[in-house]
Amino acid sequence: MSEVQLKDALDALKSTGVRITPQRHAILEYMIHSTMHPTADDIYRALEKTFPNMSVATVYNNLRVFRKAGLVKELTYGDSSSRFDFVTHDHYHIICNDCGKIVDFHYPGLDEVEHLASHVTGFQVDYHRLEIYGTCQDCLGKTAKAQ
Amino acid sequence: MSEVQLKDALDALKSTGVRITPQRHAILEYMIHSTMHPTADDIYRALEKTFPNMSVATVYNNLRVFRKAGLVKELTYGDSSSRFDFVTHDHYHIICNDCGKIVDFHYPGLDEVEHLASHVTGFQVDYHRLEIYGTCQDCLGKTAKAQ
DNA sequence: TACACTATTTATAACGATTACAATGTAAGA
DNA sequence: TCTTACATTGTAATCGTTATAAATAGTGTA
DSSP states (O other), X not given: OHHHHHHHHHHHHHHTTOOOOHHHHHHHHHHHHOXXXXXHHHHHHHHTTTSTTOOHHHHHHHHHHHHHTTSEEEEXXXXXXXXXXXXXXXXXEEEETTTOOEEEEOOOOOHHHHHHHHHHHXXXXXXXXXXXXXXXXXXXXXXXXXX | OHHHHHHHHHHHHHHTTOOOOHXXXXXXXXXXXXXXXXXXXXXXXXXXTTSTTOOHHHHHHXXXXXXXXXXXXXXXXXXXXXXXXXXXXXXXXXXXXXXXXXXXXXXXXXXXXXXXXXXXXXXXXXXXXXXXXXXXXXXXXXXXXXX
């Protein structure tokens, strides 16, 4: 399943004339298999055993390449560092304000909001971004115990 | 109208035991009268004529004070620096990918999305964030001319 | 008014994420 | 093989933001 995703991603890259280096292969593979939404540093640290002298710059460079190819989305939240999300199908994120966990969920596209916004502001709409914030069950349980 | 907003904000601050310094007054006033969504640096540069030796730290400190008091929202987008938005009533933002302009628009709350997300993930939902991206009319006009 | 206490501002140094740059390495095509 | 273009590496630089310590100003009390 994720093997197919990896193969598709590599094919997509190759078809746009991007070389598949071992580092790129490893970064993509890591992103696809990772259920969380890693930061550049997460990726760097996860791969430094396999690539002892890979540079952080390489991670950033390639994340940019993947982003331009549409394979990866950059998530910018309040905290300092960006998180990166392998693009599978459209989904939204719900984020725990206690522990920072990010969980995916699906919802039919919010076309109506886009239409209204476009109508009211005169903008040509390209896309939107939606996130929900709250507290996950683990953290709810923890605070309940602590009392 | 905005005078009332300013007075309300100052009262709200005073009631929580925060001192109203000239700098705080000026920052709040600037934010209320500004139609755009300024960065900390925008505020700093706008006020350095009136307060020639105000520090950038003062701007950041007070934005944090205002944020904790619920007077101001911090908007974190992909670009480097945060933007700050004086909280009037609930509204969403539509953002131009060309020039970065941010325009407000209203839309009835997306309760349904929150409910579904809560149901599917088990989170206790607090709030959500939605932004729409596209191109504003000015920039649409410019590219049309350029062709 | 004088004093002590606390909040606030200021100036500057430090931090951390990200990017720029130059040098080196590596792959593909003639 | 030679050439050329692309990738990686290591490091320095950048930039937004925060921490810190000293100076300043406000508040309450005697």
